[in-house]
Amino acid sequence: MAEPQPATAPLRLHALAYSLGVTAAVTAAARLELADALGEEPMTVADLATAVGAKQEPLGQLLRALACHGVFQETAPGRYTHTELSRLLRADAPGGRRAMALLAGAPFAWRIWERLDTAVRTGRSVFPDLYGTTLFTHLHEEEPELGALFDQAMAKSGVATAAAVAEVLDLTGTHTVADIGGGRGTLLKVLLERRPGLNGVLFELEPVAAGADPALRDGGELAARCKVVAGDCHVDVPVKADTYLLKGVVHMWDDETAVAALRTLARNAPAGARVVLIEQVLDATETPEIATVMNLLMLVSQGGRERTGGEFRELFERAGLRFHGITATGSVVHLVEGSVPAAP
Numbered sequence: 427m428a429e430p431q432p433a434t435a436p437l438r439l440h441a442l443a444y445s446l447g448v449t450a451a452v453t454a455a456a457r458l459e460l461a462d463a464l465g466e467e468p469m470t471v472a473d474l475a476t477a478v479g480a481k482q483e484p485l486g487q488l489l490r491a492l493a494c495h496g497v498f499q500e501t502a503p504g505r506y507t508h509t510e511l512s513r514l515l516r517a518d519a520p521g522g523r524r525a526m527a528l529l530a531g532a533p534f535a536w537r538i539w540e541r542l543d544t545a546v547r548t549g550r551s552v553f554p555d556l557y558g559t560t561l562f563t564h565l566h567e568e569e570p571e572l573g574a575l576f577d578q579a580m581a582k583s584g585v586a587t588a589a590a591v592a593e594v595l596d597l598t599g600t601h602t603v604a605d606i607g608g609g610r611g612t613l614l615k616v617l618l619e620r621r622p623g624l625n626g627v628l629f630e631l632e633p634v635a636a637g638a639d640p641a642l643r644d645g646g647e648l649a650a651r652c653k654v655v656a657g658d659c660h661v662d663v664p665v666k667a668d669t670y671l672l673k674g675v676v677h678m679w680d681d682e683t684a685v686a687a688l689r690t691l692a693r694n695a696p697a698g699a700r701v702v703l704i705e706q707v708l709d710a711t712e713t714p715e716i717a718t719v720m721n722l723l724m725l726v727s728q729g730g731r732e733r734t735g736g737e738f739r740e741l742f743e744r745a746g747l748r749f750h751g752i753t754a755t756g757s758v759v760h761l762v763e764g765s766v767p768a769a770p
C-alpha cells in the first residue's frame with residue numbers, strides 16, 4: 427500500500443465537516459451490539475452480519491469506516507478483530523463507553539447539535555425551544571429510558587476519573603463528604619471504599635437518587651456509612667458535610683445559575699467546609715479536543731460552559747466562597763477547590 431500523503435487543508439476540512447458520520451458509525455456499532463458479537467478470535471463479516479442481524483455488505487462498509495479510526499481492525503480481507511477502542515463498546519467493559527456512544531448519537535443529540543449556530547447567536551440552550559422543557563425534565567419525566575441511559579453513561583465513563591480523583595483528593599480531617607449531583611454514586615463509592623472511617627451523602631434529583639448504586643443504599647457496610655438524599659440543588663441543599671464535591675455539575679450552568687447554586691449550597695454548609703468542583707479546565711486540560719466539544723455541548727444542551735481557571739475563581743468569588751486553587755488529577759478533570767468562609 428502507498429504511504430498516506432499529508433492531508434491538504436481542503437481535505438482536512440472535508441473530513442471535519444463529515445465527522446458526524448464517525449459519530450453515526452460509533453452509535454450504529456453500539457446499537458447493533460457489534461462489539462459483543464465479536465469474540466476473542468477474528469470473525470468474518472459474513473458471520474458478524476448473521477450474529478447482529480445485518481446485511482453483509484453494508485456491515486462491511488460500517489466496519490471499514492470504524493477500523494479507519496481504530497475501532498475494530500481488519501486482520502485479513504473481510505475478517506475483523508477487536509482493538510482497545512472496540513472493546514470499550516462491549517456492554518460489560520469496565521469503564522466502557524457503549525452507553526456514552528448511544529447517548530452521543532441519540533435522536534435528541536442530533537436535533538440539538540443541528541442548531542448550534544442558534545445557540546451561538548443567542549447564548550442559550552436550544553433544548554427548551556425544541557422540547558418545551560429542560561434536558562433533565564425531559565430525561566426524567568418524558569423519556570425515562572433515555573434518562574437511565576444518561577445515568578449509566580455517566581456512571582461507566584466516570585469509573586476511571588473517579589479513581590484518579592480519589593488518588594489526589596486529600597480527605598484528611600473530613601468526616602463527611604457530600605457528592606452533589608453525584609449521579610449513581612460512582613465517585614462516592616470509590617471514596618468510601620478507600621476510607622473506612624468516612625461517611626458520605628449522595629445528593630441527586632429524585633429519579634437518579636432512586637437508581638443509586640445498590641451498594642450505597644441497600645444495606646451492607648458502605649450503605650451504613652452513606653445517605654442518599656433526593657432534592658434539587660437550585661432549591662435547597664439540606665446536607666451537612668465537611669467537603670462538598672460537584673463533579674461535572676457546574677459546567678451544565680451559565681454563570682448566574684452556577685453562582686446561585688453555589689450560594690444555595692453554602693447556605694447550609696458549615697463555615698470552613700470545602701467546596702471542590704471537579705471539572706475540565708479549559709486552560710489547563712491536556713485533552714482540549716474533548717473539553718472544547720463538551721464546552722459546546724453544555725451550551726447547546728443546557729446553556730452551560732466549561733471554564734478557565736480564572737473563570738472558576740471569579741465564580742467562587744461571586745458566590746461568596748474563598749478560592750484556593752486548581753489541582754491536576756492525571757485524568758481529564760481537575761479539582762477546583764474553595765471553601766465556605768467563616769461568618770463575619
Ligand SMILES: C[S@@+](CC[C@H](N)C(=O)[O-])C[C@H]1O[C@@H](n2cnc3c(N)ncnc32)[C@H](O)[C@@H]1O
Binds near residue numbers: 629672674
Ligand atoms: C453530568 S452529570 C454528572 C454526574 C456525576 N457527578 C458524574 O460525574 O458522573 C450531572 C448530574 O447532575 C444532576 N443534576 C442536574 N440538575 C440537578 C439539580 N438541580 N439538583 C441536583 N442534581 C442535579 C443530574 O441528575 C446528573 O446526574
